[in-house]
Amino acid sequence: MLADLTAIAFNEEGFMTDPSQWTKEIAEVLAKQEGLETLTPEHWKIIDFCRQAGLASGKSPTLRQITTGTGISTKDLFALFPKGPAKKVAKIAGLGKPEGCV
Numbered sequence: 001m002l003a004d005l006t007a008i009a010f011n012e013e014g015f016m017t018d019p020s021q022w023t024k025e026i027a028e029v030l031a032k033q034e035g036l037e038t039l040t041p042e043h044w045k046i047i048d049f050c051r052q053a054g055l056a057s058g059k060s061p062t063l064r065q066i067t068t069g070t071g072i073s074t075k076d077l078f079a080l081f082p083k084g085p086a087k088k089v090a091k092i093a094g095l096g097k098p099e100g101c102v
Contacts, residue, residue, distance in 0.1 A: 015097050022094030030092045050093040060090035060098040
């Protein structure tokens with residue numbers, strides 16, 4: 001069953017404004033909106049890391065923090081989340097837009 005996104009608050013750029021509303025089902029819907037049909041265990045490893053880091057620090061992790069924290073190379077990150085992985089992961093993980101993202 002698809003998650004109902006109408007009860008969720010998003011900003012004008014499509015980022016969730018309340019990370020506590022996030023669920024894995026919502027992540028799957030957001031991933032499809034970002035052009036990712038299936039979230040693999042590698043996707044989830046990155047999403048879970050970003051959620052933990054983002055909720056602990058109050059802001060979305062940068063690309064460098066993601067590669068360092070997950071051990072996944074920048075090249076692989078771009079393969080998993082094409083066209084701006086840090087921004088795309090933050091959106092799917094229910095976090096705000098990462099600092100430094102355009």
